[in-house]
Amino acid sequence: MTNIAFIGLGIMGNPMAVHLANAGHTVAGLDRTPERAEALIAAGGRAATSIGDAVKGVDVICVMVPDSPDVQDVLEGENGVFQNAETGALIIDFSSIRPDVTQQLAEQARALGFRLLDAPVSGGEAGAKNAALSIMVGGSGDDFAEAKPLFDVVGKTVVHVGPSGSGQTVKAANQLIVAANIQAVSEAVVFLEAYGVDTKAALEVLGGGLAGSTVLNQKKENMLSRSFEPGFRIDLHHKDMGIVTAAAREAGVVVPLGALVAQLVASARANGDGGLDHSALLRGVERLSGKAVS
Incomplete structure (x- = not known):
């Protein structure tokens, strides 16, 4: 089982994090609205108090936030993932953002000793709740293979579509x-x-x-x-x-x-x-x- 941080527990992120917890993974969830972590807690996960708290000692960091600036803030912002995560951690960005921003973040992640997959999803709230999302993944083939068991927990159609930015x-x-x-x-x-x-x-x-x-x-x-x-x-x-x-x-x-x-x-x-x-x-x-x- 994997230690996971899940940042962004909105309409899509909440059920995805719950599915990962129900599958037996250790999940720490973080959202600007703390009440959104209630379903995750009920599934056996925990509510983190900050990005530093969420990513401490985890193997995989999942991000599901609305837009490019939000992802940039989560990853490279002050007290963000890049400052707090363990070297070698795999970052999976489920958000839908600009391909060029993803490519820049992937390069920065590599330089800092992290790995990043862009893995936006399709299927809406119903797909998230039913673990039937379509997931299009950009990044290293080896990293995709490592993350595939996690993708299979939350998605139905999971395809590696090319290098960083391809998923977006x-x-x-x-x-x-x-x-x-x-x-x-x-x-x-x-x-x-x-x-x-x-x-x-x-x-x-x-x-x-x-x-x-x-x-x-x-x-x-x-x-x-x-x-x-x-x-x-x-x-x-x-x-x-x-x-x-x-x-x-x-x-x-x-x-x-x-x-x-x-x-x-x-x-x-x-x-x-x-x-x-x-x-x-x-x-x-x-x-x-x-x-x-x-």
Whole structure:
């Protein structure tokens, strides 16, 4: 069994840390909101009081925080991981951040005697709770092999996609596809409702054909019931679409559909929907259609 520090016990990190504890690993969890450690404590883990406390004597340090500056603060900030962890520790960053930032952090980690894998995940809150996440991993093949048993505890599809930064690049592509898919499903729902179709039945048959997708399966109930409790917030998808468009520009490729969807996500956020689940892009379709926003 492995001694693990898990930094970031939010919607995704909390169930992931609990799964690791339930699998028999020793897990110390840390979050800015201490109450979030309650489920981990119930599973046999403990609540750490600081990064130094969390990483003391551990073999693996998992990070799941919202954005690039947050990861930088956790790792290289004052009293951060780089200052407190044991030399040789393996750092697994489950966060979704900029690929270039990941590459810089990996180089810094190596220079300090640490190892870093970028391992962003897809699957949302449901995937985290069900240990069914898709995990795209960048970094050393040897480090990936060492971490694979831990990935298998929290994920269902785990793939090493290349050197440092590759995991974040694949996650950016994932977020492009997911946002475009949610937007398309949202437009379809509003379109169907405008014609008085039995929308639930329509989505059932659409889900069984070529239009079917994981997004349709997971988000249709949100849209039908207009229940947008966050599984993955629009605020975070807005951040991810910024990563996509910036990385595409740097690579010299065009993402015209991605750029449009990025603007629609930004519009949803500007209209106060940032804290809602990303399926609430449907509300933007309603706004543009001149309909009452549900």
